[in-house]
Amino acid sequence: MAQFNNGDLDYVVGDYYDASDFEEDDPLADNEPQLNNDVEALDSDFEDDFEMSMSQTDTTALEARNGKDIQGIPWERLNFTRDKYRQTRLKEYRNYESLSHSREELEKECLDVQKGKNYYDFQFNTRLVKSTIVHFQLRNLIWATSKHDVYLMQNYSVMHWSSLLRRGKEVLNVASPIVTTLKRPTLLSQPISRVQISTMAVKENLMVAGGFHGELICKYLNHPGVAFCSKVTADENAITNAVDIYRSQYGLLRVMTANNDAQVRVFDAEKFACVGQFTFDWSVNSISVSPDGKLLAVLGDSAECLMVDANSGKITGSLKGHLDHSFASAWHPNGQILATGNQDKTCRLWDIRNLSRSMAVLKGRIGAIRALKFTSDGLFLAMAEPADFIHIFDAQSGYIQRQEIDLFGEIAGISFSPDSEALFVGVADRTYGSLLEFNRRHYTQYLESIF
Structure with missing residues (x-):
């Protein structure tokens, strides 16, 4: 991934264009990617929005139907x-690319997709919690554990948002020194502090966060304190990408x-001992394990993506077709289809039974594909660009029908709830940073015949 000098924690500028830059004299500023976070955004004409009450800053579905902007x-x-x-914005947004390439042939490969569908309806937007990002290429910072419970990064805090209570709560602060509370003789943990969290995952009552300097933090959601924390590498370019x-x-x-550092490490989730370590030829930006636990998708600073035996680390296949570096991947719950996201502005779908070529190519609007998620029932695939657009594809249509969610601001992450009923979107912005919630629309043949 791109080198990134990260001094004090702040919003990155990278692919970043701050939606608070809605200046009346100069509504559009230059948003060329920059690999530092020392650039000051323009002051907003509407900074006073922060002083408004919750009812004014948050947006409900009813208010949106009555004409209020969802953000x-x-x-x-x-x-x-x-x-x-x-x-x-569409004309002036510049996508970050690591490799130079022509898009003419790539455009011919992309599916002709019909937009205008509506699979998930806007439900609520809150600015009581707001996402932050520390590296412009890493956007996996939103995780839903139910349709009412979401975890997200906000500065030096991991926050929990209850969409039922509409209340946020800090569950982990990483600014102060962190010490492991789990006492075991074999636990090789070490105190860490002021961690800039670059990536996270929350599953099976376990929250795992990776840091900008190679840190790893593991916390059980139902236990106080941190179960394990350490630096997994001493390499000076050690950011945990996934x-x-x-x-x-x-x-x-x-x-x-x-x-x-081009390493993939596997830890036992009970004793947190390293039980596997795989080395590759390039920095690894994204990993995802197949539903049966047998295969591992490895993507990084290469146009090539790899299929790897998740137990041994042996390369079993190569996926060729992308033109730039990759940063996102997701498995269909049937374990037969893998989606990969790339800085060439496309997502490729692969049938693992035939890796000779991708089965479909989906294109974005303005930027790299930085996040991908399938619903647990396999009916939909959500694809997020670095800013402004989330696309929801109908898998049953062969991915040729989609819903487009159009907003303004950097996208810190997307997450479906485990029951597929809700979709959460984190927006990283100095003024309009927020958490958006969409609820699944359920159709019946009778209603469709009427409308």
């Missing part, structure tokens, strides 16, 4: 319309990390 952006007070701003929590093919709970 609370006051378009009526601006000298330009939302549509005009969108068109200018973490995963999964069941091995033998049913054992495992934690996997991917770092910029």
Whole structure:
């Protein structure tokens, strides 16, 4: 991944364009990716929004139906319309690319997809909690454990948001020194502090976070304190790019990390001992384990993606077709289809029974594909760009029908609830940073015949 000098924690600028830059005199600023976070955003005309009450800053489904912007952006007070701003943004947004390439042949491969579908309806948006990111290429910082419970990164805190109570609570603070509370003789943990969390995962009552300097933090949600914390590598370019929590093919709970030192490490989730370490030829940016625990998708600073035996680390296949570095992957729950996201602005779908070529290519609107998630029932695939757009594809249609969620701001992560009923989107923005909730729409043949 790109080198990134990260001094004090702040919002990154990278692919970043701050939605708070809604200046009446200069509505669009330059948003070329930069590999530092020392650039100050323009002051917003609407900083006073922070002083408003919750009822004014948050947006409900009813308010949205009555015309309020779902993010609370006051378009009526601006000298330009939302549509005009969108068109200018589409023209001027510049996607970050690590490799130079032509898109002419790539465009021919992409599916002709029909948009305008509506699979998930807007439900609620809150600015009481807001996502933050520390590296412009890493956007896996939102995790839902139920349709009412979401975990997200906010500065130096891991926050829990209850959509039922509409209340946020800090569950982990990583600014102060962190010491392991789990006392075991074989536990090789070490105190760490002021961790800048770059990636996280929350599954099976376990929260795992990776840090900017190779840190790994593991916490059981139903226990106080931290079960394990340490630096997994002393390499100076050691950022933890991805973490995963999964069941091995033998049913054992495992934690996997991917770092910029080109290493993938596997930890036992009970004793937190390292039980496997795999080395690759390039920095590993994304890992995901198949539902049966047998296969591992490895993506990174290469146009090539790898299929790996999750137990031995042996490379079993190669996926070729992307033109740039990859940062996202997701398995269909049937274990036969893998989705990979790339900085060439596409997601490729692969049938693991035939890896000679991708089965479909899905394209984004303005930027790299930085997050991918399937619903647990396998009916939908959500694809997030670095900013502004989330696409929800209908798998049953062969991915040729989609819903487009159109917003403004950097996307810190996306997550479906385990029952597929809710979709949560984290928006990282100085003023309009928030957590958006969408609820699944259920159709019947009778209603469809009427409408």
